[in-house]
Amino acid sequence: MKTQRKNKSKTVLLYLEEHTSCQHYISDFTSGFSLKKYESGKELSISLKKQFLVIFMQIGELEIVSELGEIKKICADEVCLLDYEKEYSCKVIKNAVFTLLYFEYPKIKCDKYSLLSLAKDKKELEDDIRILPILEPLKIFIENLNLYLKNKLMCRHLHDLKESEWLFIMRGFYTKQESVYFLEPVIDSLNDFVTIVKENYLQCNSVSELAEKCNMSEKTFTRRFKDYFKDTPKQWMLNEKAKYIKSELENSNLNVKEIANKFGFSSPAHLNNYYKKHFNTTPRKKEK
Known part of the structure; x- marks a missing residue:
């Protein structure tokens, strides 16, 4: 005999306790997907370590500011991607509903290899905040995903599969140019060479020192560096260090003298001259 359900229009997850008691149930909300609702005026701080954050915006508006001062x-x-090992501040401009995805790297090898195949098309843009429109296939994906989230279906295996489905949609329904632009930080993270460079350049005072960190001769290192970063190692290191020092001067609690010492300048005047050369102005920081 067939049994009929009441309230056919309402979909509710059955056996919730079995799901929540599973060892693979996600409870910390700093991994996988989660659904968020905030009212206008709410301020959020986001500190990403080894994770990327994707924001699928459905209702409202957010203002996001990166640690280097980029505002979008x-x-x-x-849909928005925030880079790993970065800090951001957010403010809700209009009442907002959005889905978050925290992830470290693609869990499925096919996804990893597919992303690495896009590396040849990278443009080495410097955006800390990357935004694309949500196309119809992605919109349908989010609607279905939210059904799971509203019913507390937080199985880690399911979320890994949904992450893979999202990456498939990005590669299948967005142009290569769009996919590369949006996923470039993720692509870089899959490359050990790029990761070593980005994790060590601030501690290195020369190209040869950074090449040594990568266990390469300076000649081999320079050739490979140009392939990935589309610039010479020396010029790239100068530009990146300048941006980092600018961020420290504008956002840290250290004064000019302390920052000069931190980065090896002989005096605050030396740091001021360096800053003026790169940014055509002097740093606005207390001298004492």
Whole structure:
């Protein structure tokens, strides 16, 4: 005999306790997907370590500021990627509903290899906040995903599969140029060479020192560096260090003298001259 359910229009997860008691149930909300709702005026701080954060915006508007001062607004029907090992501050401009995805790297090898195949098309852009429109296939994906989230279906295996499905949608329904632009930080993280460079350049005072960190001769290192970063190691290191020092001067609690010592300048005046040369102005920081 067939049994009929009441309230056919309402979909509710059955046996919730079995799901929540599973060892693979996600409870910390710093991995996998989660659904968020905030009212206008809410301020959020985001500190990413070894994780990327994707924001699927469905309703409202957020203003996002990176640690280097980049400011962008993400609106309804847009998707945003925030880079790992970065800090961001967010403010809800209009009442917002959005889905978050925290992830470290693609869990499925096919996804990893597919992303690495896009490396040849990278442009080495410097955006800490990357935004694309949500196309119809991605919109359908989010609607289905939210059904799981609203019913507390937080199985880690399911979330890994949904992460893979999202990456498939990015590669299948967005152009290569769009996919590369959006996923470039993820692509870089899959490359050990790029990761070693980005984790060590601030502690190195020369190209040869950074090449040694990568266990390469300076000649081999320079050739490979140009392939990935589209610039010479020396010029890239100068530019990146300048941006980092600028961020420290503008955002840290250290004064000019302390920052000069931290980065090996002989005096605050030396740091001021360096800053003026790169940014055509002097740093606005207390001298004492």
